[in-house]
Amino acid sequence: MLRQGNKTNYVYVFINIVILLSLILNIPEYVVHVIILTLWYAYLSTAWAIISGYTGQVSLGHSLFVAAGSYAVALLYHHYGITPILGIPVAILIACLFIVIIGVPSFKLGVRGPYFTFSTLAAAQVFFYLLIAYSHITGGELGLSLKYTGNPLYLHFADKKIYLFIISLLWNLEMLLIRKMIFRGRLGYYLVAIREDEDAAAAVGINVFKYKMIALLLSGILTALGGAFYTIYFNYVTPPSVASLQLSFRIATTGLVGGARSWLGPTIGSIVITPIMEYIRIRFGSKFVALPLAIYGFLLLIIANTAPLGLARLLFKGRDEIK
Amino acid sequence: MDVITFIQLLINGVLLGGLYMLFSTGLNLIYGVMRLVNYAHGEFLMMSMFILYWTYYLWHIDPYGFLPVISLIMFILGYVLYWTLLRRIVRLPYPAQIMTFVGTIFILQNLALWLWGADYRSPHIPYVYKPLTIGSIYIPLGRALTLLLGILIYTSLHLFLHKTTLGVFIRAVSQDRGAATMIGINVDKVTAITVGISLALAGATAALILPIYYVYPYVGSDFTIIGFIIITLGGLGNMLGALLASLLIGILISFAGYLYSVQIAYALALMVYIAVLMLRPQGLLGGKKH
Numbered sequence: 137m138l139r140q141g142n143k144t145n146y147v148y149v150f151i152n153i154v155i156l157l158s159l160i161l162n163i164p165e166y167v168v169h170v171i172i173l174t175l176w177y178a179y180l181s182t183a184w185a186i187i188s189g190y191t192g193q194v195s196l197g198h199s200l201f202v203a204a205g206s207y208a209v210a211l212l213y214h215h216y217g218i219t220p221i222l223g224i225p226v227a228i229l230i231a232c233l234f235i236v237i238i239g240v241p242s243f244k245l246g247v248r249g250p251y252f253t254f255s256t257l258a259a260a261q262v263f264f265y266l267l268i269a270y271s272h273i274t275g276g277e278l279g280l281s282l283k284y285t286g287n288p289l290y291l292h293f294a295d296k297k298i299y300l301f302i303i304s305l306l307w308n309l310e311m312l313l314i315r316k317m318i319f320r321g322r323l324g325y326y327l328v329a330i331r332e333d334e335d336a337a338a339a340v341g342i343n344v345f346k347y348k349m350i351a352l353l354l355s356g357i358l359t360a361l362g363g364a365f366y367t368i369y370f371n372y373v374t375p376p377s378v379a380s381l382q383l384s385f386r387i388a389t390t391g392l393v394g395g396a397r398s399w400l401g402p403t404i405g406s407i408v409i410t411p412i413m414e415y416i417r418i419r420f421g422s423k424f425v426a427l428p429l430a431i432y433g434f435l436l437l438i439i440a441n442t443a444p445l446g447l448a449r450l451l452f453k454g455r456d457e458i459k
Numbered sequence: 460m461d462v463i464t465f466i467q468l469l470i471n472g473v474l475l476g477g478l479y480m481l482f483s484t485g486l487n488l489i490y491g492v493m494r495l496v497n498y499a500h501g502e503f504l505m506m507s508m509f510i511l512y513w514t515y516y517l518w519h520i521d522p523y524g525f526l527p528v529i530s531l532i533m534f535i536l537g538y539v540l541y542w543t544l545l546r547r548i549v550r551l552p553y554p555a556q557i558m559t560f561v562g563t564i565f566i567l568q569n570l571a572l573w574l575w576g577a578d579y580r581s582p583h584i585p586y587v588y589k590p591l592t593i594g595s596i597y598i599p600l601g602r603a604l605t606l607l608l609g610i611l612i613y614t615s616l617h618l619f620l621h622k623t624t625l626g627v628f629i630r631a632v633s634q635d636r637g638a639a640t641m642i643g644i645n646v647d648k649v650t651a652i653t654v655g656i657s658l659a660l661a662g663a664t665a666a667l668i669l670p671i672y673y674v675y676p677y678v679g680s681d682f683t684i685i686g687f688i689i690i691t692l693g694g695l696g697n698m699l700g701a702l703l704a705s706l707l708i709g710i711l712i713s714f715a716g717y718l719y720s721v722q723i724a725y726a727l728a729l730m731v732y733i734a735v736l737m738l739r740p741q742g743l744l745g746g747k748k749h
Contacts, residue, residue: 194557241737249553250496254687255736258729261684265729269722381680385561392558425577426569433569436562441547444555 144400144456148311151403155304159297168296172303172369174410176362179307181391181402182314183358188388189396190318190458191351192331193248197238197256198387200263201356203379204231205363207267210280210373213290215273220291224364231360234259235352243348248334257384264379279374282367291368299369306365307403310358314399317354324458327351359387382429389432393439395446398456404448409435460718463595468713474602476709477609478668480702483686484616485660487701490690491633492653493549498560500686501679502567503658507533507665508674509571515582515669522582523604526666530659537658541651564679571676581673605667612663616656617698629653681725688732707731 158171180202188194208227212218238259242252267274274280286292293299318324326347329337338344367373376382394405409432416428443450460468482504489497507529514520548559587601620626628649631639640646689708693700708728715724 188554194554196557237733241733245736247736251691251736253557254496254691255733258684258688258732262726262729262733265722265726269720269726385564389558389561392554396554424573426573429565430569430573433562433565433567436558436565440551440555440558440562444551444558446554 142455144398144452147400147404147451151407152304152308155300159301159304165296168300170411170414172296172300173414174406175300175303175307176365176369177386177390177410178403178406179303179310179365180359180362180387181394181406182307182310182399183355183362184387185391185396185402186314186318186327186355186358187348187351188355189391189398189401190324190327190331191348193348193351194253194388195256195355196253196381196384196388197258197260198355198359199379199381199383200234200238200256200260201231201359202363202366202383202387203260203263203267203375204234205360205365206367206373206378207274207363208360209364209367210282211273213282213367214280219289220364220368221289224361227360227364228357231356232353234263235349235356239349239352243345243352246334257381260379260384261381264375264381267375267379274375277375279372279377282371282373284371292371302368303365306361311399313354313358319399319458323347323350328458389436392446393436395448395456397445397458398448398452398454400452400456401446401448404451405446408447464717466596468717469710470596470598471602472710472713473706474606474709475713476706477606477613478664479682479685479689479709480705481609481613481660481667482664482682483689483701483705484613484698485657485664486683486686487690488629488633488653488657488660492629492636492650493545495545495549495556496687497657498557498683499563499567499679500657500661501681501683502564503533503536503679504661504665504668504682505571505674505676505679506567507662508669508678509575511666511669512580512582512674515584521584522666522669523608526608526663529662529666533662534655534659537655538651540658541654545654546647568676568679575676577676579673579675582669584670587670599671601670605671609667612660616660625649625652629656685725685728688728692732692735 155171155175158168180198184195184198205224205227208230209220209223212223212226213220238255241247242255247255268277271277284292286294318327326337326342329340329342330344330347334344363378366378370377390405390409391402392405393409394403395401398404413428413432416431420427439447448456482500486497486500489495489500510532511522511525511529514525515522544559548556551559584601587599587604589600591598591600591603618626620630628639628644629652631642631644632646632649632653636646639649685708689701689704692704692707693702708731711731712724712728715727
């Protein structure tokens with residue numbers, strides 16, 4: 137449980153002060169973009185950790201929910217001119233549909249470990265292939281380039297800082313949700329019990345199916361909202377950018393590098409990884425396309441061997457985890 | 460669809476199934492002895508395919524002829540990899556294992572991307588396209604050769620696992636690691652050899668695929684996914700089940716690829732996987748539930 141004066145709370149406040157300063161101060165637009173991306177990955181990985189870290193059902197298919205969110209918003213706007221404000225509820229509904237399709241059969245049958253990891257991966261790949269195959273609707277591999285109107289009703293803003301404000305709001309709400317619902321309630325204990333020993337959890341009367349479903353629902357819906365943000369911010373979606381294995385891997389490993397059991401871990405993972413990756417991409421990416429991800433691969437090998445439970449465990453010694 | 464096209468697609472499907480079978484056996488062997496899913500298995504296939512492509516392109520070494528050499532190279536790689544990396548990975552918690560595999564995938568894919576670019580490459584060996592005609596059914600020579608060699612490799616592997624001492628050791632370790640240690644089997648050594656064989660199979664599959672297919676840095680992921688579908692559908696450790704599952708998936712992809720598109724074919728195969736997992740979680744032919 138999180139007590140007053142816990143070291144992690146200071147880190148959380150510090151991150152918010154940095155966000156606030158970057159909103160107020162006059163900083164280059166590119167730096168704003170990097171901060172937005174860092175928060176976006178932090179937000180997605182934190183959502184991913186609800187099912188994969190706390191509950192221990194590691195998913196490598198979270199790009200499915202990102203794609204559900206971003207394509208729902210993009211398709212409604214592109215084909216019918218519907219504002220993303222109304223697209224977001226639809227995105228959540230579609231994400232719920234996917235969650236039921238994956239969650240109910242997997243959790244009813246007790247699909248665990250690599251099998252669960254693989255069902256999520258398979259489901260995400262199905263969606264990826266379908267997005268490419270139905271190119272007359274989705275634009276295929278080239279994706280959809282959306283019209284920019286500059287109208288705030290369509291969530292189009294000229295100032296990048298407004299997007300920074302939106303994503304930091306999303307991230308803070310997510311943190312609030314996790315702290316209130318999972319860390320300060322019974323839910324967290326149930327999820328950790330399921331992670332540590334599913335059979336024992338069931339034996340003491342925890343409805344394993346129900347709580348796994350709740351975890352997947354929270355995780356998937358939050359991720360879909362992150363996907364919707366992607367569309368609003370970039371005005372451009374392609375299957376490789378929102379539905380690919382690469383993105384699923386990136387979300388999962390960002391969470392794992394930071395520490396998937398900690399409430400602040402995935403954010404720390406993103407703060408460590410995203411700016412470095414962006415820097416390498418801008419500095420060397422045009423000459424060596426392969427370099428950023430290759431370096432990332434080596435980084436993962438090193439961290440897996442030195443901090444198998446993530447950086448947060450080294451920093452906070454488990455005080456930021458559910459006990 | 461006329462009868463000729465039907466038979467043609469069926470043959471292609473069986474061939475594809477055979478290749479999937481060979482590849483997924485490697486995945487199955489590692490899972491058997493280590494209880495570890497090698498998510499990077501496809502990337503080793505991809506690296507072998509690139510090596511074979513360049514040995515053909517630069518020195519005109521026939522991929523079929525180079526099969527024993529590439530298998531040996533991959534065997535040694537697998538053996539070394541076990542002692543240096545995999546042996547540590549098994550002891551790590553599952554999330555750290557995932558980090559390691561994703562790291563390996565990123566390194567190998569991007570190494571290939573950096574060295575050879577993102578183009579689709581095919582060696583275009585002239586004799587591979589020579590037609591073998593039976594009645595009005597047409598089979599390219601390369602495909603026939605691939606099927607024949609695949610059956611040969613698979614049969615010898617089966618004999619090796621069932622008739623030799625080492626093969627029996629491997630099966631013993633897959634069944635019960637603890638009991639195998641107790642009766643005096645050097646489990647570490649057997650596991651290292653199994654990992655070697657597993658990667659050697661990926662190398663052999665590469666030699667059989669390359670002449671009739673093409674290679675690009677991301678070719679591995681599709682194979683890993685299909686390989687995992689097959690070992691799950693077949694029931695782990697169940698050879699007959701795996702054979703049935705590979706043929707089913709191969710034929711499905713062959714037909715759906717012809718009727719719709721490759722993307723739809725892959726999507727359908729994955730949906731069949733999810734459907735079977737819902738109806739028969741223990742795999743097509745039953746067997747142990749994990």
